Amino acid sequence: xxxxxxxxxxxxxxxxxxxxxxxxxxxxxxxxxxxxxxxxxxxxxxxxxxxxxxxxxxxxxxxxxxxxxxxxxxxxxxxxxxxxxxxxxxxxxxxxxxxxxxxxxxxxxxxxxxxxxxxxxxxxxxxxxxxxxxxxxxxxxxxxxxxxxxxxxxxxxxxxxxxxxxxxxxxxxxxxxxxxxxxxxxxxxxxxxxxxxxxxxxxxxxxxxxxxxxxxxxxxxxxxxxxxxxxxxxxxxxxxxxxxxxxxxxxxxxxxxxxxxxxxxxxxxxxxxxxxxxxxxxxxxxxxxxxxxxxxxxxxxxxxxxxxxxxxxxxxxxxxxxxxxxxxxxxxxxxxxxxxxxxxxxxxxxxx
Amino acid sequence: xxxxxxxxxxxxxxxxxxxxxxxxxxxxxxxxxxxxxxxxxxxxxxxxxxxxxxxxxxxxxxxxxxxxxxxxxxxxxxxxxxxxxxxxxxxxxxxxxxxxxxxxxxxxxxxxxxxxxxxxxxxxxxxxxxxxxxxxxxxxxxxxxxxxxxxxxxxxxxxxxxxxxxxxxxxxxxxxxxxxxxxxxxxxxxxxxxxxxxxxxxxxxxxxxxxxxxxxxxxxxxxxxxxxxxxxxxxxxxxxxxxxxxxxxxxxxxxxxxxxxxxxxxxxxxxxxxxxxxxxxxxxxxxxxxxxxxxxxxxxxxxxxxxxxxxxxxxxxxxxxxxxxxxx
Numbered sequence: 247x248x249x250x251x252x253x254x255x256x257x258x259x260x261x262x263x264x265x266x267x268x269x270x271x272x273x274x275x276x277x278x279x280x281x282x283x284x285x286x287x288x289x290x291x292x293x294x295x296x297x298x299x300x301x302x303x304x305x306x307x308x309x310x311x312x313x314x315x316x317x318x319x320x321x322x323x324x325x326x327x328x329x330x331x332x333x334x335x336x337x338x339x340x341x342x343x344x345x346x347x348x349x350x351x352x353x354x355x356x357x358x359x360x361x362x363x364x365x366x367x368x369x370x371x372x373x374x375x376x377x378x379x380x381x382x383x384x385x386x387x388x389x390x391x392x393x394x395x396x397x398x399x400x401x402x403x404x405x406x407x408x409x410x411x412x413x414x415x416x417x418x419x420x421x422x423x424x425x426x427x428x429x430x431x432x433x434x435x436x437x438x439x440x441x442x443x444x445x446x447x448x449x450x451x452x453x454x455x456x457x458x459x460x461x462x463x464x465x466x467x468x469x470x471x472x473x474x475x476x477x478x479x480x481x482x483x484x485x486x487x488x489x490x491x492x493x494x495x496x497x498x499x500x501x502x503x504x505x506x507x508x509x510x511x512x513x514x515x516x517x518x519x520x521x522x523x524x525x526x527x528x529x530x531x532x533x534x535x536x537x538x539x540x541x542x543x544x545x546x547x548x549x550x551x552x553x554x555x556x557x558x559x560x561x562x563x564x565x566x567x568x569x570x571x572x573x574x575x576x577x578x579x580x581x582x583x584x585x586x587x588x589x590x591x592x593x594x595x596x597x598x
Numbered sequence: 599x600x601x602x603x604x605x606x607x608x609x610x611x612x613x614x615x616x617x618x619x620x621x622x623x624x625x626x627x628x629x630x631x632x633x634x635x636x637x638x639x640x641x642x643x644x645x646x647x648x649x650x651x652x653x654x655x656x657x658x659x660x661x662x663x664x665x666x667x668x669x670x671x672x673x674x675x676x677x678x679x680x681x682x683x684x685x686x687x688x689x690x691x692x693x694x695x696x697x698x699x700x701x702x703x704x705x706x707x708x709x710x711x712x713x714x715x716x717x718x719x720x721x722x723x724x725x726x727x728x729x730x731x732x733x734x735x736x737x738x739x740x741x742x743x744x745x746x747x748x749x750x751x752x753x754x755x756x757x758x759x760x761x762x763x764x765x766x767x768x769x770x771x772x773x774x775x776x777x778x779x780x781x782x783x784x785x786x787x788x789x790x791x792x793x794x795x796x797x798x799x800x801x802x803x804x805x806x807x808x809x810x811x812x813x814x815x816x817x818x819x820x821x822x823x824x825x826x827x828x829x830x831x832x833x834x835x836x837x838x839x840x841x842x843x844x845x846x847x848x849x850x851x852x853x854x855x856x857x858x859x860x861x862x863x864x865x866x867x868x869x870x871x872x873x874x875x876x877x878x879x880x881x882x883x884x885x886x887x888x889x890x891x892x893x894x895x896x897x898x899x900x901x902x903x904x905x906x907x908x909x910x911x912x913x914x915x916x917x918x919x920x921x922x923x924x925x926x
Contacts, residue, residue, distance in 0.1 A: 353704060356702045357703050357704045365670070365703075373690055373694065377663050377666045377670075380666055381670060382667070385671060387623070407660075410657040417655055573704050574701055574740055575740070575742070576705075580843075
């Protein structure tokens with residue numbers, strides 16, 4: 247497993263070798279974005295508990311995998327997320343308020359700002375994988391260099407769509423990155439019940455594509471392997487499967503109770519000894535790239551941004567119910583026009 | 599104009615689309631070198647090359663899933679599913695994604711995909727090749743569903759479907775692929791979606807059919823002509839959005855309705871048509887409406903398919919029934 251920073255925040259030999267590849271400014275940015283993702287996540291859970299947003303899928307513990315990978319993207323690259331990639335969404339340009347709107351059950355949360363190539367969260371598991379393959383295919387057919395990234399979890403690798411997507415990408419040598427955050431559990435089912443193979447990365451071999459196993463809580467290593475995978479894709483050398491080994495610190499969603507299925511000492515170890523944000527913070531402190539005061543002020547600033555996002559989301563006017571009829575097709579059919587009227591007037595008509 | 603069978607007309611439409619729309623590409627199983635198992639893409643791979651007429655791995659969810667990515671990133675995929683009965687692995691991509699993407703993203707990403715699939719029975723195909731499950735797609739908001747019954751309609755509707763910004767499920771009745779030839783306009787030629795075809799006008803009974811049931815309905819109608827019953831026959835052509843206007847106008851005139859449907863009876867499109875007619879033209883009806891459908895049993899192996907599917911005799915019987923019931 248590729249690791250450039252140890253859980254204690256020390257650079258490994260490989261880490262030292264790659265250290266100068268990225269600017270100090272960028273390295274600081276990684277921490278800032280991870281802090282934003284974490285502060286967003288913690289507030290979202292609180293909001294759910296207060297009844298201000300609906301059921302929410304927390305990401306805490308997976309910040310390094312999400313920020314490290316998305317920091318490597320160009321604005322014209324495509325992102326096909328699952329439903330836990332709030333860190334990725336924020337990084338590629340989704341406003342905080344809109345991510346909240348999504349979890350408030352508002353469709354505005356699915357529509358990215360103009361020019362942001364982020365698909366809406368994918369709920370049916372693994373279905374985004376062949377879709378990301380298609381977007382990469384389009385890029386290749388037009389002889390562009392933009393890549394496409396499919397984000398998914400360990401559970402998704404049991405689905406047929408995972409196989410079909412990787413198989414297509416291998417056959418047509420498409421510029422797509424399959425980025426798996428293996429957090430050990432698909433809701434309650436541990437990875438050894440998903441697959442008899444030891445790693446997910448090793449399955450890449452069967453599709454004749456590189457498979458990379460990386461410490462997903464090491465933002466530096468994730469950023470590095472993603473950079474390489476993207477460079478290969480842009481050059482026309484085809485897809486890569488990256489398995490980022492990580493852990494979700496909390497439950498699958500706010501409706502789940504992870505204590506029912508995960509041993510407490512395992513959880514404790516990941517929280518106390520392998521936290522991705524702490525790791526990178528320790529590394530940057532050790533390398534003298536940040537000060538504790540700076541981290542504190544960043545955290546404070548992130549909290550303010552999150553506050554502002556909540557305020558915007560909560561004060562935005564919800565769409566009218568009649569809006570439901572506007573985007574089913576590009577024009578409103580006769581039938582839907584009648585149903586829209588029914589919705590407006592709240593009167594059951596004779597003609598449905 | 600050229601004399602073409604339906605499958606030739608479809609191939610012609612695809613050829614014209616590939617020629618005139620650089621964003622169109624075809625993908626599917628055996629559609630390249632082999633020209634499609636029914637030859638619906640015959641010669642297109644040779645003419646347009648491997649990047650526009652693409653033989654894919656044998657994986658329906660992969661074909662349809664990657665079509666979504668191709669569409670959002672600027673292409674216009676026309677995907678072939680070899681038989682409608684094989685579409686189910688891709689069902690999730692169609693129902694959960696294709697049908698909803700426009701709604702979910704409020705139009706942020708293009709979602710213009712045509713899925714072509716040969717469907718229905720009557721050609722002595724092997725087991726599990728002959729489903730007529732158009733209802734699944736009509737039932738799903740966000741999809742348009744088209745079924746031609748003649749060569750020139752097939753071409754005009756397919757080109758219109760390809761021009762659509764909305765996703766279209768384009769179902770091709772295998773039974774009619776080579777049933778007859780007719781004059782088909784050359785070059786770009788469209789028939790707007792959502793408009794039914796009045797196959798023949800009549801005054802006593804309205805027979806509504808689509809796909810391979812159109813010739814069956816016609817045969818039934820001419821049988822009834824012998825007894826002096828005048829049948830109006832409507833070919834729906836587009837199942838969603840359905841041409842309510844043509845149907846209601848006809849029913850208002852005749853007051854009697856027979857619906858001929860190849861699918862099993864329960865919750866087939868015929869059920870929805872009956873509901874729609876009941877709501878919009880109840881007071882014009884002279885008799886209860888009658889459906890002629892396949893039975894609510896799994897599509898049988900072909901030795902029994904003629905017993906399973908609607909026939910012209912059954913259509914004629916249904917016509918006599920609604921005429922006698924209402925008195926003339």
